[in-house]
Amino acid sequence: MPSLKLSDAALDARLRLIVESYRRLTGKELVPSVGAMWNAPFAIVAHGTEADPVFFYGNEYALRCFEMDFDEFTCLPSRLSAEPMAQESREKALRKVAEQGYIDGYSGMRIAKSGRRFMIADCTIWNLEDAAGAYQGQAAVFVISP
Numbered sequence: 001m002p003s004l005k006l007s008d009a010a011l012d013a014r015l016r017l018i019v020e021s022y023r024r025l026t027g028k029e030l031v032p033s034v035g036a037m038w039n040a041p042f043a044i045v046a047h048g049t050e051a052d053p054v055f056f057y058g059n060e061y062a063l064r065c066f067e068m069d070f071d072e073f074t075c076l077p078s079r080l081s082a083e084p085m086a087q088e089s090r091e092k093a094l095r096k097v098a099e100q101g102y103i104d105g106y107s108g109m110r111i112a113k114s115g116r117r118f119m120i121a122d123c124t125i126w127n128l129e130d131a132a133g134a135y136q137g138q139a140a141v142f143v144i145s146p
Contacts (some may be wrong), residue, residue, distance in 0.1 A: 014056060018046050018139045021128045030141065043120070044123045046128060046139035047078040053137060054078065065120075065144060067113040083111050093125060097138060102126035107145065121145035 015034045022030040030044070031037050037044055043062035047053035058066065058073040066073060066081065082090045086109045093106050106123040123142035130136055 014136075017130060017136055018057065019129050020131075021139065022102075022124075022126055022141075024129070025126050026104075026124065031134075032105075042141055042143045044139065044141050045078075046137060048137040049135065053081065055081075056081045056137070057139075064109070065112065065118060067116070072113070072129075077116065081110050083109060083117070086110075091140070092137060097125045097127060106140075106142075119145040 002107050012034070015037060017029050018037070019034055022028070023088045031040055038059050040059055040061060043065055044057070044059045045055055045062045046057040055073055055076050055078050056069075058070065063070060063073055066076075068076070079087055079090070089108055093103060095106070102124060103126075104124050106125055107119060107121045108123070109117055110120055111117055120142040121144070123140055125138060125140045128136040128139055
């Protein structure tokens with residue numbers, strides 16, 4: 001994993017937050033363990049609570065999709081993962097997630113660093129909430145549509 005230090009306590013806590021929030025909201029297991037997130041056969045991404053939220057995590061599948069390394073991806077405002085014309089649809093979905101806790105079945109066009117477009121499918125987006133219910137960001141899991 002490029003520069004990803006799973007021993008880092010802050011990152012460990014955020015990875016657990018992704019898995020535990022998913023379980024709380026959907027009643028399902030995202031991965032068998034936090035350690036399995038990096039190599040999962042689907043993308044897992046998450047952004048924080050900044051005014052213009054920035055990704056703080058993308059697993060290996062996601063990094064391949066977006067053609068970035070971990071350091072590049074974790075500097076990317078999440079809105080820039082979609083082309084300008086697709087950002088309104090993305091924002092609408094994120095507002096729905098903020099209201100409902102999570103959504104299933106989302107799909108949308110995304111853009112890689114090279115400019116290559118790709119369609120994400122079977123996407124679940126959920127709020128990241130700590131055990132006390134405090135909002136910590138949002139996460140998504142998806143696959144690439146053929």
